Amino acid sequence: xxxxxxxxxxxxxxxxxSIRWLLAAAGVEFEEEFLETREQxxxxxxxxxxxxxxxxxxxxxxxxxxxxxxxxxxIAAKYNLYGKDLKERALIDMxxxxxxDFMGFILMFPFLSAEDKEKQRAVIVQKATNRYFPAYEKVLxxxxxxxxxxxxxxxxxxxxxEAILMVEEKKSDVLSGFPQLQAFKARISSIxxxxxxxxxxxxxxxxxxxxxxxxVRRVLRMYYDIKAN
Amino acid sequence: MSGKPKLxxxxxxxxxxSIRWLLAAAGVEFEECFLETKxxxxxxxxxxxxxxxxxxxxxxxxxxxxxxxxxxxxIAMKYNLYGKDLKERALIDMxxxxxxDLxELLMTHPFQPADKKEQHFATIVDKATNRYFPVYEKVLxxxxxxxxxxxxxxxxxxxxxxTLLMAEECKPDILAKFPLLQSFKARISNIxxxxxxxxxxxxxxxxxxxxxxxxxxxxxx
Numbered sequence: 001x002x003x004x005x006x007x008x009x010x011x012x013x014x015x016x017x018s019i020r021w022l023l024a025a026a027g028v029e030f031e032e033e034f035l036e037t038r039e040q041x042x043x044x045x046x047x048x049x050x051x052x053x054x055x056x057x058x059x060x061x062x063x064x065x066x067x068x069x070x071x072x073x074x075i076a077a078k079y080n081l082y083g084k085d086l087k088e089r090a091l092i093d094m095x096x097x098x099x100x101d102f103m104g105f106i107l108m109f110p111f112l113s114a115e116d117k118e119k120q121r122a123v124i125v126q127k128a129t130n131r132y133f134p135a136y137e138k139v140l141x142x143x144x145x146x147x148x149x150x151x152x153x154x155x156x157x158x159x160x161x162e163a164i165l166m167v168e169e170k171k172s173d174v175l176s177g178f179p180q181l182q183a184f185k186a187r188i189s190s191i192x193x194x195x196x197x198x199x200x201x202x203x204x205x206x207x208x209x210x211x212x213x214x215x216v217r218r219v220l221r222m223y224y225d226i227k228a229n
Numbered sequence: 230m231s232g233k234p235k236l237x238x239x240x241x242x243x244x245x246x247s248i249r250w251l252l253a254a255a256g257v258e259f260e261e262c263f264l265e266t267k268x269x270x271x272x273x274x275x276x277x278x279x280x281x282x283x284x285x286x287x288x289x290x291x292x293x294x295x296x297x298x299x300x301x302x303x304i305a306m307k308y309n310l311y312g313k314d315l316k317e318r319a320l321i322d323m324x325x326x327x328x329x330d331l332x333e334l335l336m337t338h339p340f341q342p343a344d345k346k347e348q349h350f351a352t353i354v355d356k357a358t359n360r361y362f363p364v365y366e367k368v369l370x371x372x373x374x375x376x377x378x379x380x381x382x383x384x385x386x387x388x389x390x391x392t393l394l395m396a397e398e399c400k401p402d403i404l405a406k407f408p409l410l411q412s413f414k415a416r417i418s419n420i421x422x423x424x425x426x427x428x429x430x431x432x433x434x435x436x437x438x439x440x441x442x443x444x445x446x447x448x449x450x
Binding site: 051052053061063065066067068069070073074077078086087089090093094096097098101131132135 | 280281282290292294295296297298299302303306307315316318319322323325326327330360361364
């Protein structure tokens with residue numbers, strides 16, 4: 001069916017959330033099928049829909065795409081959010097790599113024990129304020145432009161905004177030493193497609209809760225004993 | 230300034246090895262600056278060379294590139310190892326990302342605590358032979374072509390070969406049930422640039438020895 005874009009994942013953020021953000025930023029509509037039971041997952045497996053037996057999976061342009069980065073790169077290129085040439089692409093890839101590494105610390109957070117959560121919260125804030133935010137603050141300061149790369153809205157801007165909002169959920173004043181990032185956050189949030197995504201009723205998913213963790217564990221039969229890194 | 234790409238990393242495989250493979254496969258000469266001590270890493274950080282304070286870092290075309298995926302993407306695009314269109318790129322990305330996942334398992338094996346090593350080894354073998362290798366075997370079987378994507382040598386072929394060889398180092402008969410991967414391995418190994426890289430004296434790095442682990446850990450901590 002031409003034009004149908006469908007996401008297969010749990011009803012929660014996880015690795016699919018960056019894909020939702022990027023599609024929303026590009027103004028692209030999409031459907032979602034939420035995995036709630038083991039049977040659904042096994043049906044997808046047996047049907048050969050999951051190339052490496054894993055989700056996320058996205059049906060797009062006649063392909064059943066897997067591997068989060070592959071999906072994101074495809075969407076970015078298709079909807080002109082990947083810069084205008086090889087060098088801009090290189091910068092976008094570098095910046096997205098950083099935010100991806102950083103969001104990786106938050107990805108497993110819901111699966112940790114209560115005690116490990118407290119430790120991990122401190123790690124997340126420390127990484128944000130000592131490693132990642134200073135890098136992006138400097139890029140914005142040095143260039144003095146609205147966007148991270150090439151003065152055009154790109155995947156790098158979307159991904160950074162997603163990361164900023166996620167870490168603010170862990171510590172609300174985490175941007176206090178970063179005036180450029182504060183202005184960036186306000187600016188990107190008011191782009192019409194982003195603004196819409198940030199409103200209630202959008203397909204953006206809330207902070208993962210115990211129900212989400214329980215669903216993932218039950219469906220995948222994994223992630224029972226996750227330790228902080 | 231020689232104009233050759235310059236790689237900043239440890240004298241070890243780690244996250245730089247895939248980049249060495251890719252440059253070699255593309256026939257691109259490169260220099261290397263090896264980090265030996267914590268001070269070497271600290272100096273690079275202080276000089277502002279490392280965007281996120283991490284290596285790998287590659288000086289290429291006037292950029293100080295970091296993030297191994299970004300570097301790999303750039304090299305693949307520049308040297309025409311990334312397919313001919315968006316759909317081929319999508320396939321290459323899918324295949325390469327999965328190989329990266331398997332590489333992570335292989336790469337972290339020497340760093341596993343002694344009581345976890347055996348289980349980790351079992352996980353590697355299980356994932357390699359039940360999740361990843363069957364997919365590539367099927368891809369090759371279904372289209373019957375020499376290369377994974379678009380009937381043309383690409384980054385996917387390079388990274389898969391790298392991983393097949395690393396997996397064999399882990400368990401020599403790991404490809405026993407995969408005849409097409411065996412012939413793929415022979416075929417890609419014979420490509421002149423790859424063949425050269427596989428010979429002694431090339432910039433390919435040996436597997437990490439247990440005795441080298443403490444030294445590496447010291448640079449990080």
